[in-house]
Amino acid sequence: MKLICAQSELNTHLSLVSRVVPSRPSHPVLANVLLNASVEKQQVSLVGFDLSLGVKTSFEAQVEQEGTITLPAKLFCDIISRLPEGEIILDDQTSEAMVTLTCTSGRYQVRGMGAEEFPELPLIEESRITHLPVDALIEGLRGSLFSTSSDETKQVLTGVHLTINSDGMEFAATDGHRLAVVQTPSADEAPDAEADRTLEVTVPSKALRELERMIQMNASGEAVAVRFDQGQLVCEWANQRLTSRLLEGQYPNYRQLIPRQFSRQMTAERRLFTNALERIAVLADQKNSIVKLSLDSVKQEIVLSVEAQDVGSGREALPAQISGDDLDIAFNVRYLLEGLKALNTTEVQMQFNTSTSPSILTPLGGLKMTYLVMPVQIRS
Amino acid sequence: MKLICAQSELNTHLSLVSRVVPSRPSHPVLANVLLNASVEKQQVSLVGFDLSLGVKTSFEAQVEQEGTITLPAKLFCDIISRLPEGEIILDDQTSEAMVTLTCTSGRYQVRGMGAEEFPELPLIEESRITHLPVDALIEGLRGSLFSTSSDETKQVLTGVHLTINSDGMEFAATDGHRLAVVQTPSADEAPDAEADRTLEVTVPSKALRELERMIQMNASGEAVAVRFDQGQLVCEWANQRLTSRLLEGQYPNYRQLIPRQFSRQMTAERRLFTNALERIAVLADQKNSIVKLSLDSVKQEIVLSVEAQDVGSGREALPAQISGDDLDIAFNVRYLLEGLKALNTTEVQMQFNTSTSPSILTPLGGLKMTYLVMPVQIRS
Numbered sequence: 104m105k106l107i108c109a110q111s112e113l114n115t116h117l118s119l120v121s122r123v124v125p126s127r128p129s130h131p132v133l134a135n136v137l138l139n140a141s142v143e144k145q146q147v148s149l150v151g152f153d154l155s156l157g158v159k160t161s162f163e164a165q166v167e168q169e170g171t172i173t174l175p176a177k178l179f180c181d182i183i184s185r186l187p188e189g190e191i192i193l194d195d196q197t198s199e200a201m202v203t204l205t206c207t208s209g210r211y212q213v214r215g216m217g218a219e220e221f222p223e224l225p226l227i228e229e230s231r232i233t234h235l236p237v238d239a240l241i242e243g244l245r246g247s248l249f250s251t252s253s254d255e256t257k258q259v260l261t262g263v264h265l266t267i268n269s270d271g272m273e274f275a276a277t278d279g280h281r282l283a284v285v286q287t288p289s290a291d292e293a294p295d296a297e298a299d300r301t302l303e304v305t306v307p308s309k310a311l312r313e314l315e316r317m318i319q320m321n322a323s324g325e326a327v328a329v330r331f332d333q334g335q336l337v338c339e340w341a342n343q344r345l346t347s348r349l350l351e352g353q354y355p356n357y358r359q360l361i362p363r364q365f366s367r368q369m370t371a372e373r374r375l376f377t378n379a380l381e382r383i384a385v386l387a388d389q390k391n392s393i394v395k396l397s398l399d400s401v402k403q404e405i406v407l408s409v410e411a412q413d414v415g416s417g418r419e420a421l422p423a424q425i426s427g428d429d430l431d432i433a434f435n436v437r438y439l440l441e442g443l444k445a446l447n448t449t450e451v452q453m454q455f456n457t458s459t460s461p462s463i464l465t466p467l468g469g470l471k472m473t474y475l476v477m478p479v480q481i482r483s
Numbered sequence: 484m485k486l487i488c489a490q491s492e493l494n495t496h497l498s499l500v501s502r503v504v505p506s507r508p509s510h511p512v513l514a515n516v517l518l519n520a521s522v523e524k525q526q527v528s529l530v531g532f533d534l535s536l537g538v539k540t541s542f543e544a545q546v547e548q549e550g551t552i553t554l555p556a557k558l559f560c561d562i563i564s565r566l567p568e569g570e571i572i573l574d575d576q577t578s579e580a581m582v583t584l585t586c587t588s589g590r591y592q593v594r595g596m597g598a599e600e601f602p603e604l605p606l607i608e609e610s611r612i613t614h615l616p617v618d619a620l621i622e623g624l625r626g627s628l629f630s631t632s633s634d635e636t637k638q639v640l641t642g643v644h645l646t647i648n649s650d651g652m653e654f655a656a657t658d659g660h661r662l663a664v665v666q667t668p669s670a671d672e673a674p675d676a677e678a679d680r681t682l683e684v685t686v687p688s689k690a691l692r693e694l695e696r697m698i699q700m701n702a703s704g705e706a707v708a709v710r711f712d713q714g715q716l717v718c719e720w721a722n723q724r725l726t727s728r729l730l731e732g733q734y735p736n737y738r739q740l741i742p743r744q745f746s747r748q749m750t751a752e753r754r755l756f757t758n759a760l761e762r763i764a765v766l767a768d769q770k771n772s773i774v775k776l777s778l779d780s781v782k783q784e785i786v787l788s789v790e791a792q793d794v795g796s797g798r799e800a801l802p803a804q805i806s807g808d809d810l811d812i813a814f815n816v817r818y819l820l821e822g823l824k825a826l827n828t829t830e831v832q833m834q835f836n837t838s839t840s841p842s843i844l845t846p847l848g849g850l851k852m853t854y855l856v857m858p859v860q861i862r863s
């Protein structure tokens with residue numbers, strides 16, 4: 104193998120791939136990145152894989168001699184990122200599984216491992232492809248990922264449930280206390296014959312967080328091609344690919360949890376609401392994180408209050424458009440804040456029935472998102 | 484107590500003081516800040532104290548009724564920092580040791596403790612005062628703090644040794660492997676009668692790190708008045724004061740460690756030298772952090788190299804002005820890097836005798852700093 108490439112290119116792509124390389128690999132070779140240099144394509148590809156989540160990325164380089172090797176991801180990345188800008192020459196001609204890196208200022212040798220043991224990234228040969236615009240995909244991920252459960256024993260709830268049909272994709276996540284659902288349109292103008300069939304899968308949140316990060320850096324703006332089979336998700340765009348195993352198990356039938364009708368409704372400015380909750384949260388978090396919301400339809404305001412025994416108390420009032428009878432209802436302040444932060448509109452709407460039935464937070468205008476929160480019972 | 488002040492003022496001063504409040508206080512009241520409102524001065528003062536390090540700061544406020552109270556530092560700071568800009572009213576008239584905080588958006592009550600149990604900050608009544616310009620003090624701290632020992636069993640070595648005489652102040656720090664000494668001038672134009680006497684004390688690095696942080700924010704640029712007595716350091720400027728207990732014990736006679744003459748010398752560009760070492764360090768840190776420097780007087784270059792068995796190797800060369808015979812000498816790469824980062828000149832000079840005797844790193848121009856590093860023995 105012998106190739107010449109730009110330090111900046113190698114650095115950018117290496118840091119993308121290194122993020123998925125496990126720090127405690129189940130097999131030594133998985134601590135490495137797979138580097139493949141192709142004379143025909145004049146390209147270098149890099150792969151990182153933890154057997155569940157895999158990332159492959161490629162970039163142009165002057166490849167003089169083909170070859171494949173694996174190199175310790177962290178070490179290699181740490182050296183490359185500190186090299187001065189300019190050309191780098193990589194070759195493995197001094198000894199087997201040893202790469203020599205030559206740059207303007209010096210020369211390094213790094214011991215790697217043969218590529219034979221590095222597992223192949225899963226491929227999906229035939230499957231329906233949905234193309235999602237980058238913005239829609241980011242909105243879907245941003246609006247759902249925060250609601251997944253971080254409790255590994257909760258299985259499917261640690262992932263985001265994706266439903267694909269001819270209209271686009273629905274993202275849903277719940278940890279049992281709250282539920283976020285986002286609908287995004289597809290970029291496919293002429294759906295294929297199969298498009299009537301609805302596909303549903305659950306994807307580990309770790310993979311989707313990585314996907315979110317990567318597509319935010321996707322300068323090409325190219326739509327992301329999403330494919331599934333029984334056990335795998337594959338996303339592809341520009342010269343990058345992310346693969347992830349799927350989570351097994353039945354995802355809860357979340358659509359039936361969302362009430363169809365509400366007896367009370369309020370609209371408020373998102374920033375005002377969030378800031379007031381942030382302050383109330385300081386005291387609430389001293390005890391049980393519970394905040395009380397009181398709808399006052401006469402004053403057209405919402406009052407947020409907290410009682411933290413032996414510590415203190417707080418009360419904030421903010422203007423709101425309120426319809427329906429007055430209501431006192433309590434929530435975990437963290438659930439409200441996380442939902443409000445995921446919405447990106449100036450105004451938000453909150454809908455209620457009683458102090459013990461689920462409430463819904465939605466953005467006014469903007470993306471199609473529904474955030475359901477269960478209230479907490481309080482003694483009044 | 485009743486007072487009206489600006490949220491921004493209270494927030495700034497509270498966050499300064501809160502930093503020294505211990506998270507695990509030896510007595511409950513020490514988790515609080517002491518707040519004192521003076522009608523006469525129309526000022527509010529805040530104090531945080533962990534019995535070793537204390538900070539007092541004051542700011543203008545409209546004080547309608549005098550009073551003193553202590554409030555939980557973290558909680559109070561967290562609420563104040565999240566309040567909207569504008570006026571805040573504080574009073575303790577609803578119940579004892581309970582402060583009511585009213586702002587435009589809402590009202591909070593925070594339970595505090597009486598001020599009686601809060602210990603007084605140490606005072607030094609009569610002592611010589613040295614005034615140090617802010618820039619000189621920052622240079623002295625920045626050039627020495629990094630060389631202190633972080634090993635608490637090393638007693639005096641965990642602090643910075645200060646020597647004051649008529650010329651100014653000398654800062655020295657050593658952890659047994661390297662030594663940093665910085666000389667800074669005093670701002671006193673007419674030294675008093677006592678100024679011939681040399682004072683020496685050792686101050687805990689934690690206090691000096693806090694001092695460095697605080698005076699960097701000292702917008703007034705006012706010189707800092709430094710005073711000592713048997714057991715305490717007091718620094719005062721503008722409306723702020725920092726006090727710290729001193730470390731007991733004999734500080735090593737470090738001046739005798741610095742060689743008077745050197746047989747070899749090299750001058751290099753600091754940035755080039757640092758960047759090359761940063762890259763070499765990636766490999767060196769895989770093993771024992773040792774880097775070899777080879778002076779080549781013919782080529783007028785310095786070669787940095789590392790051998791990390793089973794991992795890899797590296798070699799960097801950079802131009803340098805070299806006088807004296809060629810030399811191979813090895814160092815802990817971290818010690819070199821930390822020293823180079825503390826210097827702030829474009830060029831640095833390094834002086835050597837043999838591969839087993841101490842070397843010295845100095846800035847060319849700029850501050851008066853000497854950084855001594857012991858080499859590491861290597862088999863060649």
